[in-house]
Amino acid sequence: MNILALDLGTSSVRALVLDADAVPVPGALARRRLTVAVGDDGAGTLDGPGYLGALVECLDELTAAGRLTDVGLVATSAQWHSVLPLDRAGRPLGPVLTWLDTRPYAPAEAPGPVDAAAFHRRTGTWVHRCFWNVRLPWLRSHAGTAPARFVGLVEFVLGALLDEAPMSVSQASGTGLLDLRTCDWDPEALRIAQVRPGELPALAPVGWQGRLRAEGARRWPALAGAVWAAPVGDGAASNVGSGCVTPDRTAVTVGTSAAVRLVQRVPAGSVLPDLPDRLWRYRVDHDHVVTGAAYSSGGNLFAWAHRELRLPEGAELEAALAAVPPGGGVPADPRLGGDRPPGIAPAGSGSLGRIGFGTTAVEIVAGLMDAVCRRVAVDLTEIESTVQQSTEVTLGGGAIAASAWWRGAFAAALAPRTVRHEPNPEIGATGAALVALGRMG
Secondary structure, three states: EEEEEEEEOOEEEEEEEEEEOEEEEEEEEEEEEEOOOOOOOOEEEEOOHHHHHHHHHHHHHHHHOOOOOOEEEEEEEEOOEEEEEEEOOEEEEOOOOOOOOOOOOOOOOOOOOHHHHHHHHOOOOOOOOHHHHHHHHHHHHHOOOOOOOOOOHHHHHHHHHEOOOOOOHHHHHOOOOOOOOOOOOOOHHHHHHHHOOHHHHOOOOOOOOOOOOOHHHHHHHHOOOOEEEOOOOOHHHHHHHHHOOOOOOOEEEEEOEEEEEEEEEEOOOOOOOOHHHHHHHOHHHEEEEEEEEEEEOOOOHHHHHHHHHOOOOHHHHHHHHHOOOOOOOEEEEEOOOOOOOOOOOOOOOEEEEOOOOOOHHHHHHHHHHHHHHHHHHHHHHHHHHHOOOOOOEEEOOOOHHHHHHHHHHHHHOOOOOOEEEOOOOOOOHHHHHHHHHHHOO
C-alpha cells in the first residue's frame, strides 16, 4: 500500500506519494507555490478557494502521471492557527487569516480568563491575537455579513473533498479553544471567544477515517477507496518526521517560520506536565502533546534579504557566509514579522544595529540568521526544564537544508548539545504519514 501525503503549508501546497515505510517515492511529487497577501497593517492572508484549487491541481497532476496507483491511505500535515469565517451556505466571507496576521486585537473590555495560569495549563495557550479566542471576536466585528461558523484552512479544503471533515484534536489545539486533557472544547475559552460549539467544526474522534465525495472519486479514481486520516498540525508532524518523539530529543525546524519543539506521550485524560509561562503546548494526537516556542522569522528572513539586498547566489553566497563566523554578523532583531505568542510585538519590529559604509549584505543576513539561532537557544533551555534533562537536537526544514552556514550557526548556538541535520525535505509529510500509520516510534 502506498500513502498520499498532503502538506498544506503557508508558502506552498504539496502532494507526494510515500511507500509503505513512509519513504517518498522518487518523482511522485506535485507542488504549487502560494502567495501570502501581506500588508503594512499586519495582514497575512491566503485565498481559500485559490488554495483549494492549488491542491486540486496537485492531485490532477499526480493522477495524469499515474502516480496514485495503490494509494490506500491519505495523511495530511497542515498549518496551525488559520481561521476562515463562513456564511450559512459554507461560503467564505473573506480571506483566510494565517499565523502571520497580526491585526486581531482584544478590546479593553473583552472578557479574560478567571485564572490566567490555569487557562494556560489547560489550553496550552494565552489570550492572544494568534488564537481564535481573539481572532473570532475580531472577525465578527470586521465582517460585513455575520459569520455563521468558523473553520480552519484544512477543514475548508478537506470539507470540499470529503464526505465530512471534522477538526482533528491536533488542529483544534492550535485554536487555543481546546482543553488538552479532555480533548474537548474548553468552556471558558469559548466564553472568551464569544462562540458557541455549533459555530465550530465537530471534533474528530479517535480513529476517525474520511472518504472522498462521489465527485472526487470520479475525478481521482485511484483514491476512491483510500482512507483519509485526521490531519496533524505541521509543527507536530515535523517533529515526528524528524524522529523527535521522545523527551530526550528536540526538533528545530526552519521553513517559512522557525520553531523548537519537544514531544511527550500524554494520553487524553492524563495529567498534563508542567508548562513554563513562555511556552505553548498543542496536541499531536490523542496520545501525545508537543511543547515549544515559535517565531515569525525563519526562511522568510532569507527570502527578504535575498530580494532586497541583492545577495549573491548559491555557492557564491555560501562561500561569502563562510567568511562570517557565527555571531559575527550585524547585531539584529529578526522580528520583521512581529512576535508569535506569547509576544505581542507587531509586524515591522525587526531592527539592525552598528551598520557602517563597510557593512555588507552578507553580514546583514548573517546577523539576522544568527539572531534566530540565539532566540531558539534560550527557549530550548526552557523546554528542557520541563523534562529535567539536556536533549539532542535535530535540525530540519527547507531553509536549514539550503544553508550549511545556518546549520553551523545553530550548532554553535546550541552547543554543547549534540546537533544533527535531518536532510529529508518532506519531514512534515513523512511525519503525518507515520502518525496516520500509528508508527510514531
